[in-house]
Amino acid sequence: MSENKYLSIYNDLLSKIEKGIFKPGMKIPSENQLVEQYETSRETIRKALNLLSEHGYIQKIKGKGSIVLDVRKFDFPISGLISFKELAQKLGKPSRTIVEQLEVMKPDDMLKKHLHVTAREDIWKVVRVREIEGERIILDKDFFNKKFVPFLSKDICERSIYEYLEKELQLKISFAKKEFFVEECTDEDRKYLHVEQYTHVVVVRNYVYLDDASLFQYTESRHRLDKFRFVDFARRIHLH
Amino acid sequence: MSENKYLSIYNDLLSKIEKGIFKPGMKIPSENQLVEQYETSRETIRKALNLLSEHGYIQKIKGKGSIVLDVRKFDFPISGLISFKELAQKLGKPSRTIVEQLEVMKPDDMLKKHLHVTAREDIWKVVRVREIEGERIILDKDFFNKKFVPFLSKDICERSIYEYLEKELQLKISFAKKEFFVEECTDEDRKYLHVEQYTHVVVVRNYVYLDDASLFQYTESRHRLDKFRFVDFARRIHLH
DNA sequence: TTGACTTACTTGTATATACAAGTTAAAATA
DNA sequence: TATTTTAACTTGTATATACAAGTAAGTCAA
Numbered sequence: 001m002s003e004n005k006y007l008s009i010y011n012d013l014l015s016k017i018e019k020g021i022f023k024p025g026m027k028i029p030s031e032n033q034l035v036e037q038y039e040t041s042r043e044t045i046r047k048a049l050n051l052l053s054e055h056g057y058i059q060k061i062k063g064k065g066s067i068v069l070d071v072r073k074f075d076f077p078i079s080g081l082i083s084f085k086e087l088a089q090k091l092g093k094p095s096r097t098i099v100e101q102l103e104v105m106k107p108d109d110m111l112k113k114h115l116h117v118t119a120r121e122d123i124w125k126v127v128r129v130r131e132i133e134g135e136r137i138i139l140d141k142d143f144f145n146k147k148f149v150p151f152l153s154k155d156i157c158e159r160s161i162y163e164y165l166e167k168e169l170q171l172k173i174s175f176a177k178k179e180f181f182v183e184e185c186t187d188e189d190r191k192y193l194h195v196e197q198y199t200h201v202v203v204v205r206n207y208v209y210l211d212d213a214s215l216f217q218y219t220e221s222r223h224r225l226d227k228f229r230f231v232d233f234a235r236r237i238h239l240h
Numbered sequence: 241m242s243e244n245k246y247l248s249i250y251n252d253l254l255s256k257i258e259k260g261i262f263k264p265g266m267k268i269p270s271e272n273q274l275v276e277q278y279e280t281s282r283e284t285i286r287k288a289l290n291l292l293s294e295h296g297y298i299q300k301i302k303g304k305g306s307i308v309l310d311v312r313k314f315d316f317p318i319s320g321l322i323s324f325k326e327l328a329q330k331l332g333k334p335s336r337t338i339v340e341q342l343e344v345m346k347p348d349d350m351l352k353k354h355l356h357v358t359a360r361e362d363i364w365k366v367v368r369v370r371e372i373e374g375e376r377i378i379l380d381k382d383f384f385n386k387k388f389v390p391f392l393s394k395d396i397c398e399r400s401i402y403e404y405l406e407k408e409l410q411l412k413i414s415f416a417k418k419e420f421f422v423e424e425c426t427d428e429d430r431k432y433l434h435v436e437q438y439t440h441v442v443v444v445r446n447y448v449y450l451d452d453a454s455l456f457q458y459t460e461s462r463h464r465l466d467k468f469r470f471v472d473f474a475r476r477i478h479l480h
Numbered sequence: 481t482t483g484a485c486t487t488a489c490t491t492g493t494a495t496a497t498a499c500a501a502g503t504t505a506a507a508a509t510a
Numbered sequence: 511t512a513t514t515t516t517a518a519c520t521t522g523t524a525t526a527t528a529c530a531a532g533t534a535a536g537t538c539a540a
Binding site: 030031032046049060061062063064065066 | 489490491492
């Protein structure tokens, strides 16, 4: 599947963890054993194992080996740069995307600040509602620099913009900064979402960057309070 | 400072970024130039650069070089495993910790589930309020397995438990899983915090693990809605 | 039996080399 | 002049080797 050796080994080990062939608490084969299994060098194995460790799938213990963790077992959404479609597929709940707005606009002051664009540049504005199990839970307001995304359609926005961007436009989405905070409901929230009795929403500001570090997307994702959940995995950095 | 070559190079480059010697948008020296500067091998330089990249400080671009990002510039708290003392020092706001409870207890059902302990084991319960700029903003309820932390005092809890655990007890805190969600205020919240008019709090469940993957701490951190903020940096995983 | 030592394993770090592949600018060519 | 080619850079991947350091279990001696 992968052209990279270490990435395909990462994938293979990951699928063995997810399928339960390697169970939480269990030791996976030692680096030298994996070298023989995959017929490669130890450094290549170590690259794959370090990726698994970074992502919270295993813990490497010096002198002992690597054991499978269970922190990734039941928890979604876990930290990462992932599209709603990918998330919905993992969650397995019936969900639907409703495109409420799709237009090209000039940036206002808010957008000039968040998307780092000038007044003359064109911006795609996409407003979508995510319906989960029949309830309108999330309001996604996406803004794309038209320089990077010349064309968009309602159909693309309903299916998956990321799939289109990566597969059709060959954009290399690389990293994102996310800011989480809580804000009072706006009229727009009440218009598009089932906010129920709640007075606040959880807001996730998403700044998404391409391979060459250019900012191409700003997203404001507004979640109904009671349905919001986020999981983060973090490693402590020791500098001694 | 560090015994590790690649970690000390990571530190050195990081401090140059934080001091503004390397500014956002700027290229840092190429790997080969750094090899000469630090008199080391390219693989060692690459380990340092890959760490900086993971943590959101630089973007490596094939064929071009590494450029400094600004996503880490103004934002705290950013994702990571960091103590309140470390956080408060970075934020620079006047803050104070008030120890409200400190006792040894037997686990109830909630704790047996969250801390993976049996009914017979002893648990440290520490309830602390974090006062920021004079307001009681955060309620931290920490639970430590007494097996790992035989002794605690009010003084330690006021200063920094982590500093005590790492420096005195030599515990190797390794990784954590954090769950974020929103919950209705409890009587306890209203007792200890200035919740004002808010009906909900942001809850952060923290599961903290040692080097050998043993769960030693469970923390419930309850934040006043309007003061909560969290920043996450994520890289997209491409598997092709 | 107890404790110290040895041995064989584990992962961690540092180095060297080779080649692939993307970028850029100078040089050669039409 | 305009275009193509080349050369010199950049980072990415894969391999090999050496040694350090932590773990665990068996061996040997007191």
